[in-house]
Amino acid sequence: MDYLPIFADLKQRPVLVVGGGEVASRKIDLLRRAGAEIRIVAQTLHPELLHLYHQQQVTWLAQVFEPQQLGDVFLVIAATDDSALNAVVFDEANRRHRLVNVVDDQPKCSFIFPSIVDRSPLVVAISSSGQAPVLARLLREKLEALLPASLGKMADIAGSWRGRVKEHLSSMSERRRFWEKAFGGRFAAEVEAGQWQQAEQTLAASLTGHQQDGGQVTLVGAGPGDAGLLTLRGLQVMQQADVVLYDHLVSDEILDLVRRDAERICVGKRAGSHSVAQEETNRMLVDLAQQGKRVVRLKGGDPFIFGRGGEELQAVSAAGIPFQVVPGVTAAAGATAYAGIPLTHRDYAQSVLFITGHCRPDGDALHWSTLAQGHQTLAIYMGAVKAAEISQQLIAHGRAAETPVAVIGRGTRADQQVLTGTLQELEQLAQQAPSPALLVIGEVVTLHQQLAWFGHQLQTDGFQRPSVVNLA
Known part of the structure; x- marks a missing residue:
């Protein structure tokens, strides 16, 4: 996490903005909505800022930046087209341990402005740590469409009821459960419908009739x-x-x-x-x-x-x-799918057996003659330690030594490894695979080279090829 997401209370707190153009105007609009006291240093002011200045809603502190202007401010924003001046503002603010943002210059930011979905008092902030602001904006647009406008009113009502709920329900977990039910039930529906008085009556009835849930x-x-x-x-x-x-x-x-x-x-x-x-x-x-x-x-x-x-x-x-x-999703289904190995295929396997290689010492032994039959896939969990025994027993009971096998280490994860070979090489493959590992035995393994897709790099795309070892 490159930045700690926090919500700062700026009400009546001084914020210094160096710059008076359109970009500065946009930042100041956001800061004013948060209640900040705005101080501007700029040669000239954008018409909107000039209007605010004449209405005494912002302070035009000076035309030239001086380090002493940072003395008692809470935040600093540099929004000029002079990169040298922006760098000076950044250095001086850092020296005084002031949080500073140089607009469109992420390395010179000790804080950044997120994309915001405003349902005050409910606010959702989205950030890409300055790496992909357009992506953050697109995500904000999706959330704007998903989050109803009524959420702000719902949060307002909930805030006014917090004290009463706390008096009635002493347990923090019970209070959380009460609100979970409220936000997912009739109360939420009534707020969304604009029936605010009825919504409060519903809260009152729910609180009076609330019964503590058991574990x-x-x-x-x-x-x-x-x-x-x-x-x-x-x-x-x-x-x-x-x-x-x-x-x-x-x-x-x-x-x-x-x-x-x-x-x-x-x-x-x-x-x-x-x-x-x-x-x-x-x-x-x-x-x-x-x-x-x-x-x-x-x-x-x-x-x-x-x-x-x-x-x-x-x-x-x-x-x-x-x-x-x-x-x-069980490992046999997930790991093989990500490795491009179908568990069944009408040309290769008409059945699949899920087997554990870690049986209880006092349990029944595996039926090796059944497991060694052809035209079936064996998916073996926790079998890496006993790979040598599994290979020996299957071959001894009739499964061909050249039967294709795969060992899938850390299946479905970014560092997944797929090691392929033959049944007689199973022990060697299992020793190389990272844990946890799934053993797959059967002719379907031959489809891996054709169907591997996860992390697989083709000449026509930019995906990263997985770690693959083929001993066949």
Whole structure:
């Protein structure tokens, strides 16, 4: 994050603007809307600024910039066509630890103006850190169309009710839930319809009849890594969570989408090293929900495919706690799609088997003779450590040593790697692949070279080629 987004209170605070042209006029209009006290240094004033000066709404401080003019100002803006003067203003402001913006000169800015969607008191600010202002403006235009004008009035009414709601509901989480229901229900609809008095009556009735919600658990599949594969429902419950228990396989990009003030607890497990025992995770889910919290259990991929989601919900169900499940894109579906490997294809594979390479020591052994049959695809989770055994057993039970295989490391992520070869080379490929890795065995792997698209560089585009190793 190149700039910290903050909202500054400029009411009655002095702001120095060096420059009096059209650009300066636009900046001053924005500053005046925020209540700033405007001081201008310029040889001449744009007609609009001159009009404001005659109405005593701005101060024309001087015609020539002097460093002492920075003495008690809050912000500084340089908006002249004299680059040398702008540089002097920037240096002098920096020396005095004043925030300064040199218009259209991003390196000489200690703060920048974002694109703004104004639904006061609700304000949305969008910035590209000065790198792509046109892109920020286009995004603002999209948001202008999406956000109704009634949002400002809704925020006004909510602000006037904050004290009463706080008196009635002592818990911060209960107050948040009250407002979530209000902003998504009848109150919001009445404000949008201009029925403001009725909207306040609805708030009053909702507050009087408000009942404290009990805790609940939501099991959410985060997908294989790319935040774009997270479901809309998954994002919604993550934004409502009081606490999130997550695994190591959940990417940082997805964790960034969790509600900012939600508690985050890592209960991840890595091969050969269990940082949190499964029984402890089950207990935490129950304990947190019994405290009345909205608990989100965030798992990589889909929680019901080799994710122990069923075991965790059994514990939650036994404790009588309400729960729901938000499925996710499982690694076999996501990683192979991003690698351009169809799991089934009528010329190569009529079935696909999802297999875990990390079985319980006391569990049943894999049926190798079934797995070794042709015309099927094997998608093996957590199989990198046992790649040698998998290769040996499949070949011993009849699968050809030349069967195409792929090891997809960190599938769907920006640093995805796809390593291809043959079944007899599976161990070597697995040792080279980054974790987490998915093993894919079957003739469909031959389509990778033709169908790879994610990060793949063709002569006619500018995409970056993924890291690909072919041992065949």
